[in-house]
Amino acid sequence: MKAYIAGTGSYAPTKVLTNADLEGMVATSDEWIRERTGIRERRIAGTGEACSDFAVHAGKQALEAAGVHAADLDMVLVATCTGDYPLPATACLVQHRLGAIKAGACDLSAACCGFVYALSVADAYIKSGMHHVLVIGSEVMSAITDWTDRNTCVLFGDGAGAVVVSAGDETGERGILSTHLRSDGQLNELITVPGGGSRVPPSEKTVAERMQCIKMKGNETFKFAVRTLGDVARETLAANHLQVEDVDLYVPHQANVRILTAVMERLGMSPEKVMINLDRYGNTSAASIPIALDEAVRSGRIKDGSLVMLGAFGAGLTWASAMIRW
Ligand code: UT7
Numbered sequence: 001m002k003a004y005i006a007g008t009g010s011y012a013p014t015k016v017l018t019n020a021d022l023e024g025m026v027a028t029s030d031e032w033i034r035e036r037t038g039i040r041e042r043r044i045a046g047t048g049e050a051c052s053d054f055a056v057h058a059g060k061q062a063l064e065a066a067g068v069h070a071a072d073l074d075m076v077l078v079a080t081c082t083g084d085y086p087l088p089a090t091a092c093l094v095q096h097r098l099g100a101i102k103a104g105a106c107d108l109s110a111a112c113c114g115f116v117y118a119l120s121v122a123d124a125y126i127k128s129g130m131h132h133v134l135v136i137g138s139e140v141m142s143a144i145t146d147w148t149d150r151n152t153c154v155l156f157g158d159g160a161g162a163v164v165v166s167a168g169d170e171t172g173e174r175g176i177l178s179t180h181l182r183s184d185g186q187l188n189e190l191i192t193v194p195g196g197g198s199r200v201p202p203s204e205k206t207v208a209e210r211m212q213c214i215k216m217k218g219n220e221t222f223k224f225a226v227r228t229l230g231d232v233a234r235e236t237l238a239a240n241h242l243q244v245e246d247v248d249l250y251v252p253h254q255a256n257v258r259i260l261t262a263v264m265e266r267l268g269m270s271p272e273k274v275m276i277n278l279d280r281y282g283n284t285s286a287a288s289i290p291i292a293l294d295e296a297v298r299s300g301r302i303k304d305g306s307l308v309m310l311g312a313f314g315a316g317l318t319w320a321s322a323m324i325r326w
Pocket of ligand 1: 032152220
């Protein structure tokens with residue numbers, strides 16, 4: 001069976017944190033953030049809001065768009081690095097709240113690549129006999145942000161995006177054409193949350209030193225992102241015997257507009273073919289691509305028949321892509 005995307009959904013919390021707000025929190029400026037990242041504002045979880053809350057909203061919307069009942073789902077996959085709890089999986093909370101009574105549920109941890117990795121898992125599940133898989137990227141990055149570190153706190157935002165992946169016609173054009181997954185764990189130290197896991201369990205010291213927050217070597221990550229997004233896009237085009245001109249919309253991980261401009265230049269891709277919404281959301285990690293996909297579908301930038309290429313990179317380090325005929 002061929003897997004296709006039957007519907008999309010997304011959700012962002014209502015609380016907006018602007019660059020001007022951040023000026024009052026750390027030594028930064030609206031101008032620096034806009035020029036160095038392209039971000040103007042981001043959405044932030046309100047008190048008591050957690051990963052599964054956003055995931056449920058986005059998941060419901062995707063099911064509605066797909067015309068699929070939660071009870072008919074075979075699997076719920078949640079890509080996240082900011083789940084409600086270390087245990088159980090956030091996907092189980094979502095499965096319960098959606099009423100996906102026949103579905104298995106688990107989380108997938110591949111940081112900002114999580115959604116594309118989960119999409120590839122859903123594709124494989126459909127090929128091996130499942131009918132409907134709900135794939136959600138949901139993050140509360142604000143919960144692992146060090147609000148005193150200007151190097152990272154200006155970058156991230158919260159939200160969720162979802163797609164329903166369903167079994168379709170094997171002979172039709174529509175479907176996930178290929179997925180490409182890569183990793184290089186040698187570079188694991190470039191983006192980390194050093195404390196709170198089994199290597200350095202939570203303690204007063206980890207909290208005092210904010211070791212439960214994200215640390216990043218931004219500059220090295222930037223160079224890695226430009227190289228790997230470009231390489232994996234070329235590999236994806238070649239695997240499908242396509243040229244860059246054939247792509248109707250490129251939907252990359254939304255981290256930094258300068259990364260995306262450099263990738264566009266490397267690929268010779270025109271800006272109108274690239275989906276960018278990071279100015280309003282910041283970097284929402286595993287949620288960034290499905291939020292952008294949902295916006296592109298709802299605004300008419302993705303239509304039936306569109307050729308859509310995804311590209312992601314993130315902690316691990318990992319990078320990944322997918323080619324989809326909508
Ligand atoms: O989802 C995957 C995760 N990560 C990423 O995608 C991040 C990729 N990297 C980036 O987006 C960029 O590297 C950053 C936006 C994080 C930083 O931009 P940059 O152009 O690489 O700046 P830099 O780190 O080289 O820092 C330049 C200067 C430094 O000052 P000095 O040492 O030149 O005096 C920083 O201290 O900018 C300073 N700086 C800031 N200034 C004002 C760093 N953050 C800020 C800030 N406001 N928020």
